[in-house]
């Protein structure tokens with residue numbers, strides 16, 4: 146096998162003769178096993194020429210050795226260039242070196258405070274040299290079942306602070322230390338290092354080289370063309386005993402940073418360089434900007450015809466965190482780094498978030514949308530790869546489905562959702578089923594009384610306020626209505642009827658159900674009482690149909706307490722209706738600075754929200770205030786004691802009224818005054834008349850239609 150090594154003059158690359166060392170063979174086998182096609186086979190004489198690169202940006206470029214055949218050394222030991230000190234920590238992969246001129250923190254005075262802080266977080270490190278350490282075992286998750294070395298920690302250049310992240314999606318532990326101060330923390334050297342400017346770099350100073358043909362082939366297998374690689378200045382570099390890909394990060398034509406990728410898909414960035422988006426110069430002046438999650442995706446976008454694309458520098462964070470937010474002009478990325486949002490991104494009118502489809506990718510989209518402004522963000526849904534799965538990112542779409550599919554995915558990007566802001570389109574399914582009447586109840590459920598059809602029907606999710614002078618028959622009418630709804634639609638109910646004791650209520654409901662008096666008593670006149678069989682059937686029906694909400698200790702229930710139990714009844718028993726009878730039997734303690742009007746408004750908001758959220762109809766009984774000079778007519782909804790909000794906020798307002806003067810007419814006749822109907826589909830205002838049966842408590846349609854509108 147051909148071997149590549151550093152010459153005695155440092156980093157110059159030279160080909161050595163073939164070697165068949167067992168270590169290199171083993172390493173090659175391991176690489177193949179990992180599925181890497183990074184350097185698939187030894188180069189042959191027919192490797193295509195990689196032409197000199199156009200020098201459109203990056204000064205001092207030495208386009209040396211174009212066309213040379215380059216292969217990595219695949220041996221177990223580095224050949225040369227040992228680092229000046231051992232930085233082995235928990236098996237990390239990257240060996241950072243202190244920048245020249247920076248004071249050492251590897252055990253010095255600054256490290257003690259930081260070490261202490263890290264130890265408190267469960268992170269033990271022998272050496273605290275500045276730089277980023279990747280591939281460590283996470284102290285929190287220990288790498289999970291697979292023992293993955295997924296932990297990265299960054300010790301800042303001045304050695305006073307550390308931040309870390311576990312890249313395992315299931316863990317995602319992130320954190321950082323506070324500024325580690327010591328008695329000498331005001332050391333001027335430290336002050337100076339903290340303000341240290343990013344390093345100036347060039348392709349030459351980084352010893353970057355044109356991509357070898359094997360690497361061009363590697364990209365080709367991912368459908369990234371040589372033209373795209375050339376335009377994006379994708380290069381390579383000798384790193385230890387291997388050759389790694391170098392993604393060059395530029396701004397205004399100047400090289401700002403460089404990110405490397407080795408055969409194990411391990412990434413690291415040129416140290417002491419600024420973190421910026423990849424491809425920043427491509428979005429200059431663009432109204433529409435695409436943001437992807439990796440350099441490969443940025444290159445893939447170019448293959449689909451989109452140059453107006455940048456990639457975040459280091460992937461997606463595992464979680465969206467609201468803690469430790471960077472300033473508005475920055476976004477957090479996978480390593481917890483903060484990346485400055487460029488002016489171009491700030492100016493763009495449309496930003497298409499084309500991050501990965503996995504949870505970290507979605508978390509990145511969320512972070513970007515939050516920082517850049519959701520209102521100008523769109524998001525991409527990746528198409529299906531096959532019957533079982535979806536493509537996960539831009540490069541996969543390009544590889545599996547081709548450039549047109551990638552273009553279509555970008556063209557079909559949808560508006561990034563903004564919590565609480567919707568389009569009608571978001572509800573089209575619901576509206577469709579309303580129009581096609583597939584869900585039922587679009588006209589409400591009939592009350593069971595013909596004379597009320599057209600005036601009032603019962604719609605799930607609405608609030609009906611029922612009022613009337615005392616003894617007008619409000620509770621009786623509601624009970625009769627519930628019996629009808631149970632009979633016709635099999636609805637079940639939660640009852641919070643504070644004025645009824647349970648056995649009386651059971652009697653009244655059962656009489657309506659069996660249509661016989663409960664007792665042999667004068668009110669039953671000559672009718673036969675409910676027999677034992679009917680009584681047992683009635684008991685069963687009561688039990689199946691009603692769920693009682695009662696304060697067992699004589700305390701007054703609060704509305705929140707009632708609604709929480711009603712919610713439980715919805716979830717546990719599927720009740721469709723809630724009766725609260727009456728309002729004045731609830732506990733109405735309110736803050737001293739709140740008026741009753743404000744209180745009623747807030748209470749009714751809670752009730753309505755419950756009704757809508759649980760598709761449950763609520764009947765709320767409220768008495769009128771004391772009527773002066775009452776002459777026996779039905780009260781007005783605005784007469785309800787407490788607040789005009791009862792009529793303002795309800796969906797339906799009904800007054801129950803009955804004549805008590807035998808000289809003025811039939812005293813069993815009940816007037817159902819429908820005073821408010823918000824939804825014209827279910828009714829309209831008007832009066833209906835029912836006849837009350839004193840024996841059984843039933844309400845029947847009267848022979849004569851008294852309906853008036």
Ligand SMILES: Nc1ncnc2c1ncn2[C@@H]1O[C@H](COP(=O)(O)OP(=O)(O)OP(=O)(O)O)[C@@H](O)[C@H]1O
Pocket residue numbers: 613614615616617618619620621622644768803812813814815837839
């Ligand atoms: N149309 C009617 N004719 C005669 N009696 C009736 C009529 N409607 C109801 N009643 C009787 O009036 C009494 C009170 O009825 P109900 O409890 O339903 O009234 P209410 O309006 O809820 O009263 P309150 O406001 O005091 O709670 C019951 O005994 C009931 O049988």
